[in-house]
Amino acid sequence: MGYFVSVEPGVSIYVEDINPGGSKTIVFLHGWPLSHKQFEYQFDVLPTMGYRCIGIDWRGFGKSDKPMSGYNYDRLADDIRTVVGALQLDNFTLVGHSTGGAIAIHYMARYNGYGVSKLVLVDAAAPIGFTKETANKLLTEALNDRPKMMRGIIDTFFFQYITGPFSDWFFQLGLQAAGWSTAAIIILLRDEKLDADLQKIFVPTLIIHGIHDQVIPFAQARELNQKIRNSQLVPFQYSGHGAFWEERNKFNQLLIQFIG
Template sequence: MGYYVSVESGVKLYVEDINPKGSKPIVFLHGWPLSHKQFEYQFDVLPAMGYRCIGIDWRGFGKSDKPMSGYNYNRLADDIRTVVGVLQLNNFTLVGHSTGGAIAIRYTSRYNGYGVSKLILVDAAAPIGFTTETANSLLTQALNDRPKMMREVTETFFFQFITGPFSEWFIQLGLQAAGWSTAAIIITLRDEKLYADLQKIIAPTLIVHGVHDKVIPFAQAEELNQKIRNSQLVPFHYSGHGPFWEERDKFNQLLRQFIG
């Protein structure tokens, strides 16, 4: 079922709640500039195994409202906290991919891991996001030819071959976002750092990262593993930035094993 949750006056987030009677809730935070639909190949499988899967489109992306402001990690984490409160979630697994991983880290740090029993970081954009050079290039593209930018993002996203139809579907996920929110998150990824947050993470943490990631280097996953206590790193040897699709069977099985 899908519904909207108000996170502040005039701003509602879209939430997809699959198998709401499932015994083990998993909250999924997508990457930039996509939506919860990027996890389609988890939602196809995990709810049938008894898990409750909750996909949240952050503000400015997917089906959520697209205000002109609020695209920093604190505000985005606050939005997630509001959704968690409204849904009365507790003892849930928080999964964050790429920028969603950065938001998950800030949520865990800012709210002392409220409700989070386990944390899964997938090719997380942390402790840093984009280099200044990369960010400025993407920013120029986003503000002048966003469809071309999205096509180039898709081309660097995956290590394995993707079909033309899949590529077009993926591009359209990114184009659902507003241009201004797409640009604002690029700036956040360039300017905000998460070093101080890492020592505050206390939940058992699984770090998943594609060895061939051209978006967020694998070395950053190794750094996260060093700085987050009670963490484990599992490299995906046949993936770039999207192991949730490129090695989806392995990914889904690993999630099940880690969550229990």
């Protein structure tokens, strides 16, 4: 089922709640500039195995409201905390991909991991996001030819072959976002760092990262592994930035094993 949760006056966040009666809960945070729908190939499988899967569209993306403000890690983490409270979630696994991984890290630090029993970081854009050079290039494209920017992202996103129809689907996910929120997150990834947050994570943490990732270098996964206590790093040998799709069977099985 899908519904909206109000996070502040005039701003509601879209939540997709699949198999609400499931025995264990997994909350998914998508990457920039996509939506919860990027996890389709997890939502197809995990609920049939008894898991409750919750996909959250951040403000400005997917089906959520698209205000002009609030695109910083504090506010984005606050939105997640409001959703967690509204759904009365506890003892759940938090999965964050790319920028969603960065938001997950800040949520853990800002709210002492409220409700989270385990953390999964997938090609996380942390502790840093984009270099200034990359960010400024993307920002120029976002503000002048956003469809071209999105095509360029797809070209570097995957290591494995993707079909034309799949590329078109992924392209449309990115264009669901507002132009201003797309640009604002580029600035966030350029300017905000999360180094101080890493030492505040205490739950068991699984780090998944494609060794061919051209968006967020694999070296950053090693750094996360070194700085987050009780973490384990699993390299995905045949993935770029999209391990959740490129090696989806391995990804899903690893997630199940980690959750237990």
